[in-house]
Amino acid sequence: MATPASPSPRKTRATGRRSPLASVSLLVIGLLATGGAYAAFTTSATAETQSQTTSLVADGQKLFAANCASCHGLNAQGSGVAPSLVGVGAASVDFQVGTGRMPAAASGPQAEQKPVQFTDSQIAALASYVASLGPGPAIPASDYLQGNGDVASGAELFRINCAMCHNVAGAGGALTEGKYAPSLSGVSAKHIYEAMVTGPQNMPVFNDLNITPADKANIISYLKYLDKHPSPGGLDLGNLGPVSEGLFVWIFALGSVVAITVWLTAKSN
Incomplete structure (x- = not known):
């Protein structure tokens, strides 16, 4: 009597579907790679910016010590002849130095505008140094x-x-x-x-x-x-308003009328 043949094992058909965990894993890996690259780039850029700012402040401090400290003090805390610069901000330095008012040539009722003593890069360094001393108006x-x-x-x-x-x-x-x-x-x-x-x-x-x-x-x-x-x-008339215009009328216009009147009277006599 023949022995019945044993059933052949079933072949598993490939469905072509991925496990849901695979998609999630790929997404997580992509996010981690992107975030890591962004963090590395940002950290590098931030470090470079901080390095440049630190260098600019250091240059400004040297310029300040050589040109401004004699009046404003070594730490810009002020003195008997000049005010403190702590908290005045970069805008104040950029204005005063950028218009030539500072360094002041001499003490007086107010600092007068004169030729600028520093280059743009030096002014930027001085402004950065003073801005680092305390918060104040920015450029x-x-x-x-x-x-x-x-x-x-x-x-x-x-x-x-x-x-x-x-x-x-x-x-x-x-x-x-x-x-x-x-x-x-x-x-x-x-x-x-x-x-x-x-x-x-x-x-x-x-x-x-x-x-x-x-x-x-x-x-x-x-x-x-x-x-x-x-x-x-x-x-x-210099755009000085009604005062200068009135003086012009009184001195020149009315003066001319009076002079013509005197001349005509003298001639008739």
Whole structure:
């Protein structure tokens, strides 16, 4: 009697499907690789930036010790002849040094503008060093310095906040005790903005709660408009307003009338 054949083992068919764990594993590996690469790149870039900042601050400290410490003190803590610079910010240094007002040539009612003593890179180093001493106004972003804001709004803001010292046309004017508000004609947009946030000399500080950055940009736009569009009325007498115009009328116009009258009377006699 024949022995029945044993059944052949079943062949397992390949379905072509991956295990769900494989997809999850690949996703995790991809995320870890991407995150690791990003972290390494960011850490490298941050370290490089910190190194550059540290180097800039060190250069600024050397420049400060050689050119500023005699008045402001070795640690910028101030002295009997100059104020402390702790907390004035980079904007104050960039304005004062970038316009030549500092280092001061001599003590007086106020520091006068003169030729700049340092290069742009040296000014940046000095500003970085002083900024490292304490928080203060930073150098403004270029977005607010383009001069493409609302000129009409800027003119109104300037008349309300600035014209009583600088004149409505930014021509400047005299103050008390030998001090003065300088002309704003030809002043760079960056230095105008920095003056508003730092309040140099007798100027008040206009922080972002007083005048927003956008409104500061509008004021700059108005002043740049004046630079590009001089007075269309001919002789502007320095844009000094009704006082100079009145003096001109009294001295020259009425003086001419009086002189002609005297001459005609003398001739008739």
